[in-house]
Amino acid sequence: xxxxxxxxxxxxxRKSPYYEATLRSGAKSFTIYNHMLMPVVYxxxxxxxxxxxxxxxxxxxxxxxxxEITGSDAFRxxxxxxxxxxxxxxxxxxxxxxxxxxxxGVVNDPIILRxxxxxxxxxxxxxxxxxxxxxxxxxxGWDVQINEPDVSPLAIQGPNNLPLMVDLFGDWxxxxxxxxFKETELDGIPLIVQRSGWSKQGGFExxxxxxxxGERLWDLVMKAGEKYDIKPGTPNNIERIESGLFSWGNxxxxxxxxxxxPLDMFCQLDKNAEYLSRDALHKTRSxxxxxxxxxxxxxxxxxxxxxxxxxxxxxxxxxxxxxxxAAYSPRLKxxxxxxxxxxxxxxxxxxxxxDTPWGLRLATVTTIPFK
Amino acid sequence: xxxxxxxxxxxxxRKSPYYEATLRSGAKSFTIYNHMLMPVVYxxxxxxxxxxxxxxxxxxxxxxxxxEITGSDAFRxxxxxxxxxxxxxxxxxxxxxxxxxxxxGVVNDPIILRxxxxxxxxxxxxxxxxxxxxxxxxxxGWDVQINEPDVSPLAIQGPNNLPLMVDLFGDWxxxxxxxxFKETELDGIPLIVQRSGWSKQGGFExxxxxxxxGERLWDLVMKAGEKYDIKPGTPNNIERIESGLFSWGNxxxxxxxxxxxPLDMFCQLDKNAEYLSRDALHKTRSxxxxxxxxxxxxxxxxxxxxxxxxxxxxxxxxxxxxxxxAAYSPRLKxxxxxxxxxxxxxxxxxxxxxDTPWGLRLATVTTIPFK
Numbered sequence: 001x002x003x004x005x006x007x008x009x010x011x012x013x014r015k016s017p018y019y020e021a022t023l024r025s026g027a028k029s030f031t032i033y034n035h036m037l038m039p040v041v042y043x044x045x046x047x048x049x050x051x052x053x054x055x056x057x058x059x060x061x062x063x064x065x066x067x068e069i070t071g072s073d074a075f076r077x078x079x080x081x082x083x084x085x086x087x088x089x090x091x092x093x094x095x096x097x098x099x100x101x102x103x104x105g106v107v108n109d110p111i112i113l114r115x116x117x118x119x120x121x122x123x124x125x126x127x128x129x130x131x132x133x134x135x136x137x138x139x140x141g142w143d144v145q146i147n148e149p150d151v152s153p154l155a156i157q158g159p160n161n162l163p164l165m166v167d168l169f170g171d172w173x174x175x176x177x178x179x180x181f182k183e184t185e186l187d188g189i190p191l192i193v194q195r196s197g198w199s200k201q202g203g204f205e206x207x208x209x210x211x212x213x214g215e216r217l218w219d220l221v222m223k224a225g226e227k228y229d230i231k232p233g234t235p236n237n238i239e240r241i242e243s244g245l246f247s248w249g250n251x252x253x254x255x256x257x258x259x260x261x262p263l264d265m266f267c268q269l270d271k272n273a274e275y276l277s278r279d280a281l282h283k284t285r286s287x288x289x290x291x292x293x294x295x296x297x298x299x300x301x302x303x304x305x306x307x308x309x310x311x312x313x314x315x316x317x318x319x320x321x322x323x324x325x326a327a328y329s330p331r332l333k334x335x336x337x338x339x340x341x342x343x344x345x346x347x348x349x350x351x352x353x354x355d356t357p358w359g360l361r362l363a364t365v366t367t368i369p370f371k
Numbered sequence: 372x373x374x375x376x377x378x379x380x381x382x383x384x385r386k387s388p389y390y391e392a393t394l395r396s397g398a399k400s401f402t403i404y405n406h407m408l409m410p411v412v413y414x415x416x417x418x419x420x421x422x423x424x425x426x427x428x429x430x431x432x433x434x435x436x437x438x439e440i441t442g443s444d445a446f447r448x449x450x451x452x453x454x455x456x457x458x459x460x461x462x463x464x465x466x467x468x469x470x471x472x473x474x475x476g477v478v479n480d481p482i483i484l485r486x487x488x489x490x491x492x493x494x495x496x497x498x499x500x501x502x503x504x505x506x507x508x509x510x511x512g513w514d515v516q517i518n519e520p521d522v523s524p525l526a527i528q529g530p531n532n533l534p535l536m537v538d539l540f541g542d543w544x545x546x547x548x549x550x551x552f553k554e555t556e557l558d559g560i561p562l563i564v565q566r567s568g569w570s571k572q573g574g575f576e577x578x579x580x581x582x583x584x585g586e587r588l589w590d591l592v593m594k595a596g597e598k599y600d601i602k603p604g605t606p607n608n609i610e611r612i613e614s615g616l617f618s619w620g621n622x623x624x625x626x627x628x629x630x631x632x633p634l635d636m637f638c639q640l641d642k643n644a645e646y647l648s649r650d651a652l653h654k655t656r657s658x659x660x661x662x663x664x665x666x667x668x669x670x671x672x673x674x675x676x677x678x679x680x681x682x683x684x685x686x687x688x689x690x691x692x693x694x695x696x697a698a699y700s701p702r703l704k705x706x707x708x709x710x711x712x713x714x715x716x717x718x719x720x721x722x723x724x725x726d727t728p729w730g731l732r733l734a735t736v737t738t739i740p741f742k
Contacts, residue, residue, distance in 0.1 A: 006400040007378035008411045009679035010608075011695055012497060012620030013403065029377040032384065032403035035497070035620065040379045102509050107502060126383060126406070128499035130625070131478060132506040138473050138647060139510015237381075249383035249406065254501070276509060308380035324382055 003308060004029055013037055016062030017152045017214020025222070025232040033063035033126045040234045048231075049238045049330065052201055056160035057233025058221055061198070061205070062152035062214070067110075067122040067129050073142040074118040079273035080140075081133065082112070083258060083281055084266050087273065089114050094179040094194060096266060098258045099129060100277035104284055105254040106261070107132050109246070111196060113181060123153065123207075125248035136276075150211045151192075156221065157203035160228045165204055168224050169193065173204070181207075187220060189213045198235045200243035237306050238327040241336055244295070244369030251293060251324045251338050257281075260289045260340070262368055291321065292346040295370050298335035298354055298363040302328035305357075312355040313339055313363075320345040323354055329370070336370050337363070374679060375400055384408055387433030388523045388585020396593070396603040404434035404497045411605045419602075420609045420701065423572055427531035428604025429592055432569070432576070433523035433585070438481075438493040438500050444513035445489040450644035451511075452504065453483070454629060454652055455637050458644065460485050465550040465565060467637060469629045470500060471648035475655055476625040477632070478503050480617070482567060484552060494524065494578075496619035507647075521582045522563075527592065528574035531599045536575055539595050540564065544575070552578075558591060560584045569606045571614035608677050609698040612707055615666070615740030622664060622695045622709045628652075631660045631711070633739055662692065663717040666741050667734040669706035669725055673699035676728075683726040684710055684734075691716040694725055700741070707741050708734070 007013075007030065014036040016022075027039035039060055042048055051057050069078060079086050083104075084097040091114050099107040099122070108129045110122040122129055130148055137144045156164060165173045168186060173193065176182060181194035192207040208217055222230060246252055246261065258267055259281060269281050296313075306327055313321035321341035329336045337354065345352060350365040378384075378401065385407040387393075398410035410431055413419055422428050440449060450457050454475075455468040462485050470478040470493070479500045481493040493500055501519055508515045527535060536544045539557060544564065547553060552565035563578040579588055593601060617623055617632065629638055630652060640652050667684075677698055684692035692712035700707045708725065716723060721736040 003380045005378045005380065005408070006412075007376045008400045008402055009374045009376065010402060010621065011678055011680060012618065015680060029379045031379055031381060037376070041377075101505055128502050131499050132502035134472060135503040135506025135508075136510045137506075139507045139512070141510070247383065250381065307382055309382060309386060 003305070016060050017208060017211040018060040018062060018154060018218050021215045021218035022060045022232065027232065034065045034124065036063040036065070038063040038234070042232050042234065045236065045238065048233055049236050051231040052158050052199060052233050052236050052239055053331070054159070056156065056158035056164055056225060056228050056230050058218070058225065058230055059155040059157060059233050059235065061155050061235065064123050064153050065130075066149055066151040066207070067124060067133055068147050068149045069120045069122070069133065069144055070118060071142075071144040072118060073144050074120055076273070077137060077142055077144045078112060078120050080275050081136070083269055083271070083275055083277055085268035085271035085273070086112065087271070091116055092180055092182065094123070094181060094196060096179070098261070098263065098266060099132070100258050100281070101254065102276055102280060104257045104259065104277045104280040106248065106252045106256045106258055107254060109248050109252070111179065113194070121149075121151070127248065150209065152208045152211055152214060154206045154208060154217060154221070155197045155203060156206070157197045157199045157233065158201050161203040164225050164228050164230065168221065186217065189217050198245060199239050200245070201239065237325070238329065241325050241327045241338060242329045242331060242370060246293070246338065247325060256293070256340075257284055257289060259284050260291055261293050289343065291340050291342050293338065293340050294346050294348075295366040295368040296323065296337040296339050296352070296354065296363040297366055298326070298337055298356070298361050300335065300361045301358065303335050303356070303358070307337070313341060314353050314355070315345055315351075320352065326356075332370060338368065341365065374676070387431050388579060388582040389431040389433060389525060389589050392586045392589035393431045393603065398603065405436045405495065407434040407436070409434040409605070413603050413605065416607065416609065419604055420607050422602040423529050423570060423604050423607050423610055424702070425530070427527065427529035427535055427596060427599050427601050429589070429596065429601055430526040430528060430604050430606065432526050432606065435494050435524050436501075437520055437522040437578070438495060438504055439518050439520045440491045440493070440504065440515055441489060442513075442515040443489060444515050445491055447644070448508060448513055448515045449483060449491050451646050452507070454640055454642070454646055454648055456639035456642035456644070457483065458642070462487060463551055463553065465494070465552060465567060467550070469632070469634065469637060470503070471629050471652070472625065473647055473651060475628045475630065475648045475651040477619065477623045477627045477629055478625060480619050480623070482550065484565070492520075492522070498619060521580065523579045523582055523585060525577045525579060525588060525592070526568045526574060527577070528568045528570045528604065529572050532574040535596050535599050535601065539592065557588065560588050569616060570610050571616070572610065608696070609700065612696050612698045612709060613700045613702060613741060617664070617709065618696060627664070627711075628655055628660060630655050631662055632664050660714065662711050662713050664709065664711050665717050665719075666737040666739040667694065667708040667710050667723070667725065668737055669697070669708055669727070669732050669734040671706070671732045672729070674706050674727070674729070678708070684712060685724050685726070686716055686722075691723065697727075703741060709739065712736065
């Protein structure tokens with residue numbers, strides 16, 4: 001029951017370089033992400049889902065803005081903002097990381113790309129990391145320059161991504177490992193090509209480095225994709241929940257402690273580099289978290305939509321958490337949800353009740369990713 | 372030609388405590404502001420305009436989020452983030468201020484409210500000032516605590532605001548001076564009442580301090596307003612341009628130097644307190660700005676809508692700026708616009724050409740507010 005409303009346009013809601021192309025391609029409904037219009041529906045959420053699962057799709061994800069960090073303290077600064085150990089991050093490699101504040105709260109969860117020894121991009125979720133990073137750098141007085149470059153990602157996602165990418169760029173793209181990237185161009189359009197994307201269906205992101213070439217890039221990819229029956233697509237809520245990808249602003253935010261997420265492999269609390277949240281996260285580790293982000297299998301009929309406001313989770317009529325994302329999974333043939341649940345009630349196998357728009361439902365706690 | 376699109380709802384796009392009440396009251400179209408749904412149209416932009424100009428209206432402006440600053444360094448910190456001299460800011464008083472970064476760029480333009488000796492709220496426009504302020508404070512290592520409290524403003528705007536406010540709260544509200552405020556309650560609902568609001572039609576903002584009481588507060592005000600024929604309303608684009616109120620994200624942003632705005636009275640560059648942008652703004656003052664934000668009177672037929680993407684401003688076919696806000700003013704009976712125009716072309720009386728959606732139009736530079 002996500003539902004929709006009418007959105008009044010305004011210059012404040014920025015348009016992506018692909019905006020006109022997405023309208024031409026049939027974009028039906030949008031969200032606002034990093035102050036920018038982002039299409040989220042073409043044929044309909046279910047049809048868009050199957051296009052992504054079965055084939056190959058092209059997404060306007062220009063709203064994944066980049067925060068560029070340069071200067072002699074750039075590497076030290078990038079280590080400082082995250083509990084992830086970045087000491088082995090190579091030039092040409094990206095890593096997913098949680099950006100954490102002084103309390104261990106999650107400011108954002110970008111991919112950190114290393115373009116040079118002292119040159120990084122944070123490819124961000126929906127919060128003004130630019131302001132966080134600039135403020136922190138100003139206060140610290142370190143030698144870093146931070147700005148938003150003219151970069152607008154376009155994603156090619158779905159199982160048939162590779163032949164299309166080979167047609168566009170050549171065989172060398174096959175050798176790009178997950179989250180690694182190369183600087184290149186397509187018909188003179190400057191790009192960074194990374195094996196990445198906000199789905200688990202495989203694919204690449206093309207980071208366009210000239211906002212004037214958006215429509216031309218879109219059209220070049222769509223034309224080359226015709227033989228693979230490419231469809232316009234978007235980050236798909238059903239697929240991303242199935243795949244266990246968390247959404248900042250939905251499943252976590254500044255009030256979420258990094259250790260409440262099942263993302264231990266991205267938090268090296270004892271890393272050598274100094275980082276802002278060290279004391280807070282060490283304290284949380286020793287005391288234990290008071291709530292956890294977990295999966296739920298929810299019983300009953302298939303959900304007729306998603307979760308547009310948190311759903312209450314309770315046990316014996318006592319509130320013990322909230323559902324923040326939900327979908328009927330066509331592949332698992334189950335209702336699945338991402339929830340934040342209090343200590344004592346969040347172990348795998350625990351039973352809880354969820355107050356859905358379709359009535360009270362029994363649910364069982366499970367691990368993420370869903371299996 | 373602002374136009375509109377379909378917006379897909381999501382938990383990430385937060386709902387105000389008045390959300391359901393605004394739907395009941397006929398909210399037709401929304402924007403996203405500070406990650407939150409905000410209604411911007413009821414009967415239609417023109418009818419909404421006349422309701423505001425002639426009568427009294429009730430606005431859900433919960434999206435004006437508050438950034439709360441406390442701690443022993445709170446006052447020093449609030450002085451540090453703005454070139455405005457706040458030394459005379461009294462407890463119970465608010466002041467409009469530009470928050471500026473190390474380059475003098477505008478991070479946001481909030482009202483700063485002083486609730487106690489070391490207790491402030493920034494009532495913000497559409498950027499994550501919370502992240503900016505927290506980052507800066509972390510870097511500086513000052514003793515300040517910064518968070519987003521449970522506060523949701525509701526605005527009563529329009530010439531008939533005062534009799535309604537007296538009915539609700541009593542005669543004492545007449546004595547509140549512009550931007551001053553009092554802590555109070557209405558039928559047990561905790562509030563701060565300030566004489567303020569994002570229009571020049573007069574009015575108050577009620578800062579609700581309990582998000583669970585939003586619908587009750589809305590209904591209490593609407594009920595009391597019946598005898599004044601109160602209407603639901605919103606910040607109105609036509610009125611705010613007529614009134615010379617700038618909109619962060621439209622008319623200015625981080626790339627706008629504070630001195631490019633015609634807001635000298637809010638910038639005391641030689642104030643005693645230390646502030647982050649001092650060096651940058653002193654440099655800009657001595658070198659002069661390279662562009663200015665000015666008003667335009669635009670010739671030809673009445674605009675059939677606003678400006679949803681910047682319009683090119685040129686002289687002799689050479690680009691010299693952009694229009695960032697525009698409307699036909701029913702009171703001035705002229706097309707008016709807010710524009711950023713390069714040095715050499717922005718003096719009052721200068722003639723330029725504007726590339727509007729309705730063709731190329733001649734325009735004359737004027738001062739803001741429009742007269």
